[in-house]
Amino acid sequence: MKTRQKDRDNRPPEESWNEIRPGLWMGGHVRAGAEPVVVGREFDLVLSLYELDGHGPPPGVEHHFAEMPDGPLTQAQIGEVERFAGLAAEAVRAGRRTLVRCHAGLNRSGLVVAWTLVELGLGVPEAIELIRRRRSPWALHNQLFVQYLESGLPTARLLTGLGT
Numbered sequence: 001m002k003t004r005q006k007d008r009d010n011r012p013p014e015e016s017w018n019e020i021r022p023g024l025w026m027g028g029h030v031r032a033g034a035e036p037v038v039v040g041r042e043f044d045l046v047l048s049l050y051e052l053d054g055h056g057p058p059p060g061v062e063h064h065f066a067e068m069p070d071g072p073l074t075q076a077q078i079g080e081v082e083r084f085a086g087l088a089a090e091a092v093r094a095g096r097r098t099l100v101r102c103h104a105g106l107n108r109s110g111l112v113v114a115w116t117l118v119e120l121g122l123g124v125p126e127a128i129e130l131i132r133r134r135r136s137p138w139a140l141h142n143q144l145f146v147q148y149l150e151s152g153l154p155t156a157r158l159l160t161g162l163g164t
Helices: 075-093 108-119 124-134 143-151 153-162
Strands: 017-021 024-028 045-048 062-065 098-102
Touching: 017 108, 017 124, 024 108, 045 075, 075 098, 075 108, 075 153, 098 108, 108 124, 108 143, 124 143, 143 153
Parallel strands: 024 098, 045 062, 045 098
Antiparallel strands: 017 024
16 A cells, blocks of 8 residues: 655654654654654654554554555544544543654644644644644645544544545
8 A cells, every 4th residue: 555645845854753742742754864763662652654664662662553645544544543643632641652653754643643632622723733833844734634634533534434
């Protein structure tokens, strides 16, 4: 399955990950001009939307993986975004250091982190603005993902399911 769009000219962020709000981090498997990012024991929970062998986390760190394209999502994939956002929100409320990551830490992780922030009480525009300010101005440049957020993920999931 193709998970990354090749037409993106946006440079990955300089940082491996950035703290978006206390306890909630957003990152990727790559960063600009550097070696691949490997997660060790910095986090209590790691939610991955893209996976590469050898990028961690090590055994003993709670890790969930869902393969996700950086493009149109199926009803089931939007459901996984909702599930991951629920896991992240629950972990943050419990004081657990949580990382949500994808390839470069811009779109797929941004979608999950934005919906996590909504679950934690922010509005969608505020969540998007916070992610772009804390992670990268290029975060959530996938306009379809922004539309999913603006519709609300439950609504986007239902509407996506109508086409199947």
